[in-house]
Amino acid sequence: MNNFDIIHHGAVEGVTGSCHQFFFQSDSSVLVDCGLFQGREAELFPEGDFSINFPLSTVKALFVTHCHIDHVGRIPWLIAAGFKGPIYATEATAQLLPLVLEDALRIGVTKDAVLIDRILGMIQQMIIAVPYGQWITPFDDSELQVRFSIAGHILGSAYIEFESEGRRVVFSGDLGSSDTPLLPDPTPLEKADVLVLESTYGDRLHEDRQARRQRLESVLHKALRDDGTVLIPAFSIGRTQELLYEIEEILHETRSDKIKNLDVVLDSPLAARFTRQYRDLFHLWDQEACQRRGEGRHPLAFDNLITVDEHRDHQRLVKYLAHSGKPAIVIAASGMCAGGRIVNYLKALLPQPETDLLFVGYQAEGTPGRDILRYGPGNGYVILEGQKVAINASIYTLSGYSAHADQKELVDFVSGAKVTPQEIRLVHGDKTAKRLLKEVLGNKLSSDKSITIA
Numbered sequence: 398m399n400n401f402d403i404i405h406h407g408a409v410e411g412v413t414g415s416c417h418q419f420f421f422q423s424d425s426s427v428l429v430d431c432g433l434f435q436g437r438e439a440e441l442f443p444e445g446d447f448s449i450n451f452p453l454s455t456v457k458a459l460f461v462t463h464c465h466i467d468h469v470g471r472i473p474w475l476i477a478a479g480f481k482g483p484i485y486a487t488e489a490t491a492q493l494l495p496l497v498l499e500d501a502l503r504i505g506v507t508k509d510a511v512l513i514d515r516i517l518g519m520i521q522q523m524i525i526a527v528p529y530g531q532w533i534t535p536f537d538d539s540e541l542q543v544r545f546s547i548a549g550h551i552l553g554s555a556y557i558e559f560e561s562e563g564r565r566v567v568f569s570g571d572l573g574s575s576d577t578p579l580l581p582d583p584t585p586l587e588k589a590d591v592l593v594l595e596s597t598y599g600d601r602l603h604e605d606r607q608a609r610r611q612r613l614e615s616v617l618h619k620a621l622r623d624d625g626t627v628l629i630p631a632f633s634i635g636r637t638q639e640l641l642y643e644i645e646e647i648l649h650e651t652r653s654d655k656i657k658n659l660d661v662v663l664d665s666p667l668a669a670r671f672t673r674q675y676r677d678l679f680h681l682w683d684q685e686a687c688q689r690r691g692e693g694r695h696p697l698a699f700d701n702l703i704t705v706d707e708h709r710d711h712q713r714l715v716k717y718l719a720h721s722g723k724p725a726i727v728i729a730a731s732g733m734c735a736g737g738r739i740v741n742y743l744k745a746l747l748p749q750p751e752t753d754l755l756f757v758g759y760q761a762e763g764t765p766g767r768d769i770l771r772y773g774p775g776n777g778y779v780i781l782e783g784q785k786v787a788i789n790a791s792i793y794t795l796s797g798y799s800a801h802a803d804q805k806e807l808v809d810f811v812s813g814a815k816v817t818p819q820e821i822r823l824v825h826g827d828k829t830a831k832r833l834l835k836e837v838l839g840n841k842l843s844s845d846k847s848i849t850i851a
């Protein structure tokens with residue numbers, strides 16, 4: 398293997414559009430992820446044309462680290478370009494993937510239900526579910542072995558190890574933070590010769606879980622004091638379920654009757670479907686979550702939780718909350734405020750000082766979420782779907798819910814390996830994040846290691 402074995406087709410300049418091509422032989426390659434571009438990176442594609450712009454003749458399979466849209470959203474375009482599978486993924490990812498792609502197809506490609514069904518049918522046929530922690534030999538004519546290990550980022554997430562001729566190449570996918578609600582911690586890295594490492598939070602440290610939960614609780618108390626709405630833009634998979642889990646914990650432990658009776662609204666049919674899948678896949682939960690379930694608690698389906706499905710009900714609720722003076726928590730997608738139902742809430746409620754807007758995830762450059770953080774509150778405003786919306790709400794960020802490892806965890810992941818990687822390629826991060834992570838890794842590892850920014 399030489400330096401040209403891996404081509405990065407996405408997640409190079411920023412954090413979206415993950416897609417790496419790994420040549421395990423000169424004429425045979427596999428893809429790791431095939432994600433959609435979002436925010437500023439999406440603008441590079443005129444009129445949302447995400448056609449695959451590299452040859453597929455050597456590609457023998459796609460390996461999926463996890464089913465966030467920025468890692469899987471271009472699969473329909475991959476198929477349109479002639480890819481026929483197979484698609485390898487963990488059991489949970491295999492189950493969640495069709496839901497994610499159905500949504501992506503409906504929003505970005507076509508509203509034609511028959512066509513969507515046909516594409517999803519094709520994708521279902523291609524998916525091969527594999528268990529965590531077992532080496533598989535996917536190709537009859539090659540010695541290449543592959544293993545999916547727990548990444549602790551969202552349910553089903555994995556980092557993927559490829560081994561051939563005694564050399565190991567590892568793709569981190571998105572690595573989770575340790576102590577993430579519901580999920581087991583990432584499996585420690587055993588060894589790697591080459592590691593392709595995400596660096597989303599390569600420049601910062603998260604609050605610990607306890608501090609984060611206390612801050613979440615204090616935002617809820619403030620919302621109750623002024624009877625405002627707490628808006629939480631969240632990715633449908635991962636953060637939404639983590640948040641529900643922590644909110645259930647707060648409701649369970651609080652002595653305040655007002656908090657106990659607080660309405661928690663999940664206004665996202667997709668997130669509701671994922672939440673159901675999360676509940677069904679409880680055998681993949683961590684010990685703490687299983688214990689709560691054993692005590693008869695329902696960490697993802699508590700009494701205060703209201704799910705909004707129909708669009709009409711959604712519109713009614715937005716109007717109601719803008720005038721009711723009744724406190725509530727609303728979780729809605731998209732996580733970066735670039736579309737989805739959260740936009741209607743923001744238009745109606747951002748101008749109100751009683752509103753609390755709580756960011757729990759990364760806001761990519763060029764998204765309204767990033768603009769709100771930059772310009773508000775006070776005299777700031779944000780453009781939402783062409784409309785100028787004043788920002789008078791209070792804005793908070795709880796970075797620890799992001800479900801990405803922070804700088805220390807990334808460094809620990811690398812340096813904890815029995816055989817630390819000879820070569821590390823940093824992907825999936827802003828320039829500053831990558832530069833700082835490179836510096837810290839450089840100080841930690843011996844000087845013969847090569848650390849490059851892809």
Ligand SMILES: [Zn+2]
Binds near residue numbers: 463465468550571
């Ligand atoms: Zn992710």
